[in-house]
Amino acid sequence: MLAIQPTDNSQKLSLTSTLPDFIREGLNNCFTLPTLPSAAIKVLDVARSPNASVKAYAEAIQTDPILTIRLLALANSAYYARSAPTIHTCQEAVARVGLDTTLATTLSFNLFKHKDQAAYLQQVWSRSLIAAIAARYMAEQLCPGEAGFVFTAALLQDIGVLALKALYPDDVEAIYEPLPTHHSDLSHSEQLLFGCDHATVGAWLAAKWGVPTHLAEAIGTSHADYASAPIDLFCVRLSGHIADAWLAPSPAHSLVSVMRKLKSHTKAQQIELAALLSTIEKQLPSLADVLEITAPKNQDSEELLAEAQDLLFQQTLALNARLEQQQSELANLLERQSELEVRSRIDPLTGLANRGWLEEQLGEHFAQCREEGRALSVAFIDLDHFKTINDQYGHLVGDVILENFGKLIRRLIKDSDLAGRFGGEEFMIIMPDEDADSAQLLAKKVAHQLAEQPIAYVESQPIHVTVSIGIACLSDGGFANSRELMNAADQTMYFVKHIGRCGIAIYGH
Numbered sequence: 001m002l003a004i005q006p007t008d009n010s011q012k013l014s015l016t017s018t019l020p021d022f023i024r025e026g027l028n029n030c031f032t033l034p035t036l037p038s039a040a041i042k043v044l045d046v047a048r049s050p051n052a053s054v055k056a057y058a059e060a061i062q063t064d065p066i067l068t069i070r071l072l073a074l075a076n077s078a079y080y081a082r083s084a085p086t087i088h089t090c091q092e093a094v095a096r097v098g099l100d101t102t103l104a105t106t107l108s109f110n111l112f113k114h115k116d117q118a119a120y121l122q123q124v125w126s127r128s129l130i131a132a133i134a135a136r137y138m139a140e141q142l143c144p145g146e147a148g149f150v151f152t153a154a155l156l157q158d159i160g161v162l163a164l165k166a167l168y169p170d171d172v173e174a175i176y177e178p179l180p181t182h183h184s185d186l187s188h189s190e191q192l193l194f195g196c197d198h199a200t201v202g203a204w205l206a207a208k209w210g211v212p213t214h215l216a217e218a219i220g221t222s223h224a225d226y227a228s229a230p231i232d233l234f235c236v237r238l239s240g241h242i243a244d245a246w247l248a249p250s251p252a253h254s255l256v257s258v259m260r261k262l263k264s265h266t267k268a269q270q271i272e273l274a275a276l277l278s279t280i281e282k283q284l285p286s287l288a289d290v291l292e293i294t295a296p297k298n299q300d301s302e303e304l305l306a307e308a309q310d311l312l313f314q315q316t317l318a319l320n321a322r323l324e325q326q327q328s329e330l331a332n333l334l335e336r337q338s339e340l341e342v343r344s345r346i347d348p349l350t351g352l353a354n355r356g357w358l359e360e361q362l363g364e365h366f367a368q369c370r371e372e373g374r375a376l377s378v379a380f381i382d383l384d385h386f387k388t389i390n391d392q393y394g395h396l397v398g399d400v401i402l403e404n405f406g407k408l409i410r411r412l413i414k415d416s417d418l419a420g421r422f423g424g425e426e427f428m429i430i431m432p433d434e435d436a437d438s439a440q441l442l443a444k445k446v447a448h449q450l451a452e453q454p455i456a457y458v459e460s461q462p463i464h465v466t467v468s469i470g471i472a473c474l475s476d477g478g479f480a481n482s483r484e485l486m487n488a489a490d491q492t493m494y495f496v497k498h499i500g501r502c503g504i505a506i507y508g509h
Contacts (some may be wrong), residue, residue, distance in 0.1 A: 007044070007210035014213075015220050019204055020195040023167070027204060032166040034159075036209055038105065039064035043106045044210040047099070057102050058091035071097070071105055077286040100148025104132070104155045107211070120176035121165075124158045126296040127183065127243045129288055130280055131157065137279045138506045139232065141270055146232040153215055154239045157222035158200025162192065183244045187223055198286035199223040227265065234267055246280060249295060252307035259308060311444035349399060350406025353420030358428050361418055361488070364483035365432050369474060376474040377431040377439035378485055380493035381409075381446070384466045385503040386425035393458055399455045401465065408455075412445050428486070434508050436473045443469045466502035468493055476508040 075093035135154035203220030226237035288295035454462030470492030
């Protein structure tokens with residue numbers, strides 16, 4: 001009599017995470033991989049049929065009396081029965097729990113039945129069981145038609161541990177004992193050692209048994225990010241995080257992390273966390289008993305949620321305080337940065353723009369005024385005989401003269417103008433929308449003020465200065481760029497100095 005052989009779907013499997021060649025080869029050649037009883041293979045054969053019926057499932061299961069008893073126990077458990085009457089036939093059991101859950105129960109028969117398994121395996125199965133309860137609850141709220149599929153995928157999401165254990169028992173034991181605090185740490189360690197994690201291996205194992213490909217692929221992506229997942233896979237992937245929080249050494253702290261992630265997630269807003277946790281608390285003991293898993297320590301769901309909400313509130317207060325402090329520090333930093341930027345543009349002695357800022361702004365005004373057909377004038381001003389003043393009165397007096405001349409220019413220019421110290425005793429004024437006549441008018445005001453008022457006093461003696469001013473206008477020459485315009489004003493100013501100083505001249509006039 002030939003043994004019943006499972007259908008191998010591993011070649012059809014599409015994995016988002018690659019299974020390394022040495023792992024695939026090892027799995028194909030491993031004689032100690034977990035196998036399925038003949039009844040489970042028959043059930044899988046039924047599951048692959050597009051017209052699978054309750055009766056076909058029941059007939060396949062009834063070939064195994066122990067599996068039949070187990071399914072009846074599940075159907076009559078508090079997880080499914082509630083106030084429903086006790087059922088006695090396999091067909092009634094399949095109808096009550098659904099086809100997907102029947103498949104999950106059948107597949108888990110060989111996986112979970114040994115209560116004396118290693119502690120890390122008990123922890124893994126506990127996680128899968130809690131995840132299955134959580135996933136089913138969420139699916140009932142978000143995608144009721146997929147609740148059975150979601151339950152099965154969540155329940156089987158960690159079966160890859162069995163395959164890795166069969167391949168590399170010593171390595172697996174070294175990774176899993178003591179079991180990492182966070183399941184993500186476990187996956188990370190597997191990636192470092194094997195080049196893949198147990199979810200990917202689990203998908204291969206499920207496909208090898210003949211599990212429908214879409215279910216195997218759901219197992220393979222069960223540990224992926226749930227943020228952009230389809231609604232059924234969202235339930236599967238999120239269920240693992242909830243199970244991790246339930247089993248964590250500090251459940252309330254871990255639950256806070258889950259609550260933070262769910263707060264801004266649109267799909268999760270329909271899930272009532274209190275009801276979900278209460279469902280896990282009520283259904284975990286009976287389902288663990290039916291599946292012959294040593295039940296993990298149960299939680300008081302109300303107490304757990306209350307503690308988590310209190311922690312979340314305290315953390316939010318602390319976070320808000322840190323944010324306020326950071327915002328204050330950022331405001332101070334921006335203010336200091338703004339001050340530094342201003343200082344980088346300003347000549348410290350006169351308070352006017354420095355040469356770098358003058359040249360940059362002239363370039364911008366030149367391009368804009370030429371493009372828009374607007375007037376633009378530049379005046380170069382040199383304090384006459386300034387070296388003689390420095391030699392006679394000293395540099396401190398010279399600095400006072402420069403400072404006072406800066407104040408004089410600031411009083412006379414328009415808000416739209418920009419005046420600055422170009423270097424030494426040379427100054428420049430940029431005058432947008434000013435033609436030669438209006439620029440000359442400003443130059444005359446400067447000269448008149450200097451003639452009328454002393455620029456400084458030394459021992460009560462007034463000091464007067466004169467200036468040589470050269471003006472260049474955008475409309476008075478074919479200037480290719482702002483530097484040519486500036487050089488024209490500079491050359492005109494030097495022309496005034498050469499003919500005797502104390503005068504005003506306009507380029508091209």
